[in-house]
Amino acid sequence: MTASIFFAHVDRVLSEIESEGLYKRERSISGPQGGRINTVSAVGTREVINLCANNYLGLANHPEIVAAAKTALDEFGFGMASVRFICGTQTLHRDLERMIAHYLSKDDAILFAACFDANGGVFDPLLGEEDAIISDSLNHASIIDGARLCKARRYRFANGDMNELEDRLKEADAAGARVKMIATDGVFSMDGYVANLVAICDLADRYSAVVMVDDCHATGHLGERGQGTPTLTGVGQRVDIVTGTLGKSLGGAMGGFVAASQSVIDLLRQRARPYLFSNSLAPAVAAGSVKAIEIAQKADDRRRVLALHAERFRAGLAKAGFELLPGQTPIIPVMLGDAKCAQKMAAALDERGVYVAGFFYPVVPKGRARIRTQMSAALTETDIDFAIDAFKDAGVTLGLI
Structure with missing residues (x-):
C-alpha cells in the first residue's frame, strides 16, 4: 500500500510538471560537440547550429x-x-x-x-x-x-x-x-x-x-x-x-x-x-x-572571435526587438517570461536549424523564462547571421516581436 501511494505521488508530480509547461526533455546528438552538431530524432539526423553549449573556446573536439x-x-x-x-x-x-x-x-x-x-x-x-x-x-x-x-x-x-x-x-x-x-x-x-x-x-x-x-x-x-x-x-x-x-x-x-x-x-x-x-x-x-x-x-585569437560573435549576435537580436539582459559575456539570455512560450520558441528555432534550450522554473525564477544563448569560437559569422535570421522569423511567427 505504501509503495502504491509513493508511485501515485511521483506520477502526480510529473503530471503537474507537464501541465505547467516545465517538463524538460533531453535531445540526442550524434557525433562530437561543436559549433554545428548533428541532432537525432524520429525523422532522422540533421545538422543544426548550436547556441546552447558551454563550449566557449570551441575546444570540445580540438x-x-x-x-x-x-x-x-x-x-x-x-x-x-x-x-x-x-x-x-x-x-x-x-x-x-x-x-x-x-x-x-x-x-x-x-x-x-x-x-x-x-x-x-x-x-x-x-x-x-x-x-x-x-x-x-x-x-x-x-x-x-x-x-x-x-x-x-x-x-x-x-x-x-x-x-x-x-x-x-x-x-x-x-x-x-x-x-x-x-x-x-x-x-x-x-x-x-x-x-x-x-x-x-x-x-x-x-x-x-x-x-x-x-x-x-x-x-x-x-x-x-x-x-x-x-x-x-x-x-x-x-x-x-x-x-x-x-x-x-x-x-x-x-x-x-x-x-x-x-x-x-x-x-x-x-x-x-x-x-x-x-x-x-x-x-x-x-x-x-x-x-x-x-x-x-595562448588562445587570444579564439577569445577575440568569441567576443566578436557575442557583439554581433547581441546587436542583431536587439535590433530585431527581442528583450535581452545586458552583459559583457558570451551568455546572451533572450527573455520571454512564460515557460511554455520559451519551449515553443526553442521548438520553432529547432525547426529552423538552430539548437537552443528554453530555461524556466526551477532553473530560473517563475515569470523569468528565457532562451539562454551561448556563443562559441567554433561558430562562424555565417552561423551567427543564420541564427539571427532564424530568431527573427520564429519571433514573428510566434508573435513575440
Whole structure:
C-alpha cells in the first residue's frame, strides 16, 4: 500500500510538471560537440547550429586534445577504479592540479568529479558552526547545496546588491562569526552578469572576510589569458578561493577543481567528502584537460572571435526587438517570461536549424523564462547571421516581436 501511494505521488508530480509547461526533455546528438552538431530524432539526423553549449573556446573536439586523451588511454588505462587517497592518484592528476594552480596563480588545486562536487565539498571542511557564509541570491545551485551541507550560519544578499552584502556582513559580525566567507559566482550563468568583485573584495577587506568565487563560466575565456573574473575585474589574488570546471571552456569533458592557498587545499584533501568518496577523474580526461589548458592560455585569437560573435549576435537580436539582459559575456539570455512560450520558441528555432534550450522554473525564477544563448569560437559569422535570421522569423511567427 505504501509503495502504491509513493508511485501515485511521483506520477502526480510529473503530471503537474507537464501541465505547467516545465517538463524538460533531453535531445540526442550524434557525433562530437561543436559549433554545428548533428541532432537525432524520429525523422532522422540533421545538422543544426548550436547556441546552447558551454563550449566557449570551441575546444570540445580540438584534435590536439583528442590526441592527448587517446595517448593517455594507451599509457594510463581507461579508469582508476579507486578514490584518490587509496590508489587513484596518477602523475596525470597531480600534473593537472599543478597546471590549474599555476594558471590561476594559486599555491595548489584539488580535482573533483565535477564543479558541483567542488562547491558541494568546499565549505564544510573549512567552516564550522561558529562561522558564516554570505551568498549572492543568484549563486549556482551547487553553492546553495554546499552551504546547506555546512554547519556555518547562512546569509543571503540580493544579486549584486553591495549595500545588502554589507548589511549581511554586519549581521554576521553582530552574531559573533569567527570567519565570514563571501561566496559568489564570477559569472551568473543564467544571466551572463559579471560579479562586482572590486566592491566585494573591498567589503571583504573592511570586514575581514574571505572571498570565494565560482568561475565556471569565465575560466578559459574571460580576462587576460582566460584567467577568469578575478583578472577581468582587476582584483587578482584578493579572491582567496576559486572553484571551476574542466567541462566548459577547458575542453568540455568533465571535472571540477578548487584552487587556493596550500593550507586550504591540504585541508580539503583531508576532509572534502566528494573528493574522498568519489573515483578519480579518468586518465583520458585528465590528460585532455592538461592539453586544453595549454591551448587556452595562448588562445587570444579564439577569445577575440568569441567576443566578436557575442557583439554581433547581441546587436542583431536587439535590433530585431527581442528583450535581452545586458552583459559583457558570451551568455546572451533572450527573455520571454512564460515557460511554455520559451519551449515553443526553442521548438520553432529547432525547426529552423538552430539548437537552443528554453530555461524556466526551477532553473530560473517563475515569470523569468528565457532562451539562454551561448556563443562559441567554433561558430562562424555565417552561423551567427543564420541564427539571427532564424530568431527573427520564429519571433514573428510566434508573435513575440
